[in-house]
Amino acid sequence: MVRLWHSAFERDFFSIRRLWLFPVVAGSCWFTTLTILLIRWLAIGRPQYPNQVNPYVPFISDIAAQTFQPVFIVGCAVTGLSFFGTVFAVHHVRYSPKFYGLTDDAQWRQAVSMVALVAGLAGAVSLVLLSIFDTDDAHKRHRYLLMATFGGLFVSAVTTTFVWWDQARGPVVFAGLRKWCRFNISLVLCQFAVGIVFLSTMYAGDYRVSGIFEWILTYLGAFWLVSFVGYTRFREGQDPKATDGDERQPLLA
Template identity: 30%
Template sequence: MFGLSYWFLPAFAGCCWLGTLLGLLINWVATGRPQYAWTGAGQTVPYISDIAASKWGYPLFIAGSATTVVVFNISFVAERWLRHNARLAKNYRTSEKILSGFAIAFAIIGGIALILLTVFDTRRHHNIHITCLFIFIAGYIISAVFICAEYQRLGVLYREHRILRSSFWLKLAFIFIELALAIAFGVLQRGRVGRALNPSAYVEWIISLIYIFYVWSFVIDFLPATQTRHREDRFGLPGPLRAREEEGEMRMQEQQGGNNLGGPVYTGGAWNERDSQGSQVPIHGQAGYRGTAGEQVPPSRNF
């Protein structure tokens, strides 16, 4: 893709988000750690949103968040396309494709919420901002749940590919950690003012930093695609499906080849079933019999 490998997408998205957070924090420290009018009285640790609502932080937060979201969501679409073309472990079951579709959908929802919370800053649209914040967190957590479900099913088929297992555990850890932190953030923020809000501000920064590592976890998902540029190197049928297909081919060959004496292969079934090849059909009903009903058949002279 434009001379770059696909793993560059999540790597770049994570770096954009990290750069945005560092830009906000460093600028806040460099300007003397100002206490904004829209923060709680006595609050010494600002929320990310507090710094982002400042005159210089507002455009930086919008630009950084929008770039991160767009590139990261392109990563989801690229992964689906690579699996479809067997550049990555291919989805052979409909359930896996459905799970992948839901993962993309909720990632888009979370991404849109992130962009909206940057536009509706906490200074002028506090309630909308908080709502978008929780949708952003929930969207990506739910998306990660669907990804884990998809990877679990892929891991059953592609047991030899450890990358799937590693990625599964990384994303599962993200789900539990972010979910616990989101609950803690809500509890610590509720009904508190001033310095009592400092713990929830710390939690918000931690949530945002862990999100970076979640984005970077997709780098390992794209690594196999660096080895499958050529068609002959791409993923084939996974072991269980390949064994099932080979077993089916062997049965077909046995039925077409007949038994060891060159005769037909008899299968089960009642005598009146059209597809039955059994010998239970009355002889006068079989093809090639020239006698008529009630006619006496002369004894064989071969013995």
């Protein structure tokens, strides 16, 4: 299954050695967009916007729906495109003969990889549309797109974790990859825990805490995106190593 989709990119329209740029752009752009919105809100005296749901700490959409919406749209557009590029890169390098070359992977893992790609695309598109419809007169569309964005990101994160779990827990096959897999998985778990706190406090009416945890959750997302650099460039300029001579050796030195 996976052989069909990755073979179409066998000539690498994007150089296999430059795929690490996708997670760098995605994480840094998202981090910058959030920081611009937060600094602006603090710089103008922490105002309370019209129709602001949280009276203490505004949600990101409350700030973005005001005069800084163009910044939010551009930031989400770049983040969304580079996020899908990140998902593609992370799954492509796993099966590309020019990188890890795990073309004999389990069928269920290859199927989950495809699900991650579809979910990543859905999350990326929803994020861009979310920024466009983040206005005071589009609350219902904003809510649906927000759910679609978080749903796509969540499914993509979980399925990607399942696909790469063998490298985090199994025998060391590719030197240096395990630490990145474990770091990425720990960020996924942290985001899940923070997301539960955020939703629980929001529905419980504790807006001060929920507002803080929403910002923590979104900033964790930026670091999660950047952590995928380790999947796509961790062996650059290094000699491949393995703990067992019978294990597969990296195909890219």
